[in-house]
Amino acid sequence: MRSTAPTRGARAAASLLAGAALALAACDGSQATRTWQPTDHDQPVRQQGNAQMPAAPAQSANADMLVSFTWERDCSQCHGPGGRGDGPQAAMVHAPDLTRPEWQDAVTDEQIAAVVTQGRNKMPSFDLPPRTLQGIVRKVRSLRRGGPR
Numbered sequence: 001m002r003s004t005a006p007t008r009g010a011r012a013a014a015s016l017l018a019g020a021a022l023a024l025a026a027c028d029g030s031q032a033t034r035t036w037q038p039t040d041h042d043q044p045v046r047q048q049g050n051a052q053m054p055a056a057p058a059q060s061a062n063a064d065m066l067v068s069f070t071w072e073r074d075c076s077q078c079h080g081p082g083g084r085g086d087g088p089q090a091a092m093v094h095a096p097d098l099t100r101p102e103w104q105d106a107v108t109d110e111q112i113a114a115v116v117t118q119g120r121n122k123m124p125s126f127d128l129p130p131r132t133l134q135g136i137v138r139k140v141r142s143l144r145r146g147g148p149r
């Protein structure tokens with residue numbers, strides 16, 4: 001696939017991290033059947049020449065970083081950095097508070113994953129690589145008020 005040049009004021013930090021994410025996906029032969037496409041997130045980030053990037057020494061640390069980055073970029077503007085439904089766009093879309101123990105108790109991991117991959121009403125859908133999706137579900141669990149169970 002041809003790369004799309006970063007046309008619309010690509011955020012430099014986002015590009016860097018997404019580059020790392022792509023490198024990570026490339027190392028992950030077991031799971032990554034499909035790499036993270038720029039169109040998934042409206043991020044003009046795909047660059048060629050990532051083969052030059054050194055292999056990740058600690059994949060799990062990088063995977064955590066990727067999840068944090070995904071949360072910050074894709075979720076926190078609505079749900080807020082800590083998931084309390086207080087991101088800058090929260091009021092506009094009525095983003096729910098994901099820290100509520102009663103919600104956390106009622107929802108399954110599969111349901112969390114399904115909302116993320118399918119979207120619901122004002123909640124957009126996100127096409128994340130399986131590992132990132134799993135990490136995001138863990139991240140949502142970690143937001144539980146009083147700490148994860």
Ligand code: HEC
Nearest residue numbers: 074075078093094095096112115116120121122123124126
């Ligand atoms: C544009 C704002 C927006 C963004 C960005 C967003 N969400 Fe949401 N999210 C919502 C809204 C609004 C709902 C409530 C949807 C509904 O049920 O009507 C929701 C619902 C959810 C739910 C289900 C809550 C429930 O009550 O069942 C989960 C889980 C969730 N979001 C996680 C995420 C994650 C993880 C991300 C990032 C990958 C994300 N959201 C990004 C707005 C957003």
